[in-house]
Amino acid sequence: MTYFINLTNLSFGQDLYFFILFIIWLFIWKGWALWIAAKLNQKLWFWALLVLNTLGILEILYIFIISGKGGEVVGKILKLDKVKSKFMRFLIAFLLIVVSILVFVKISSDLFKSQNLSPVASVSSEVKVFFSNSRNDPEMLDCSKVYPVKRKVLAIFNKETAVQSALEELLQGPSFEEKETGFFTSINEGVAIRNLKIENKTVKIDFDEKLEFQVGGSCRVVAIRSQIIETVSQFQGIDEVVISINGRTKDILQP
Known part of the structure; x- marks a missing residue:
């Protein structure tokens, strides 16, 4: 046969x-x-x-x-x-x-x-993370004003991975060289992302309690929100960013 x-x-x-x-x-x-x-x-x-x-x-x-x-x-x-x-x-x-x-x-x-996917030809991808900068705004007249720095991350296939990678870079804070040029972060060290999901054009990010630990002053709160929102909003198709802490969206990041 x-x-x-x-x-x-x-x-x-x-x-x-x-x-x-x-x-x-x-x-x-x-x-x-x-x-x-x-x-x-x-x-x-x-x-x-x-x-x-x-x-x-x-x-x-x-x-x-x-x-x-x-x-x-x-x-x-x-x-x-x-x-x-x-x-x-x-x-x-x-x-x-x-x-x-x-x-x-x-x-x-x-x-x-x-499927909200995007194949990438290179081994690495470039994302932007946003920090405050004491040289560009020495008197912090506008606490929501943040400035981008570029970071290299592993190749990205989908939007959730892209947002996650960018936020992880943001949570690491500025590098030594970036600090030398005036960049600084208002986000506490050791903050972790508990969950991240994208529904339609809304990104929902749930952080742990370290995000608001001993955070005081309206300027710092505004800066934290601005750093996160600007970092996430760099990606196309995102209209809204919802920040939560341990599942809570109300009464968080209060001055």
């Missing part, structure tokens, strides 16, 4: 049926696998799947087009009697590969957008 299909013995209808079936199967599996890889924030898996699936498309197109029977199928589809020339077969294969890749990119792009 053989488990291989002799494509040269298939009829035009059978050949076309298997061709369409393989392509549909590829894109269904591809979309699911990429969604899982991105959702789990596994950059290595994402690019491995991308390469493997592209090779899979090339292999199937080679089987169905470069081989004789596949050439006849494509020839009939394109209203050609026969595709005898190797150059013509390769040209058709190349064009279909390009179309397949474009369709794949479009489907993947729509999938990531619908």
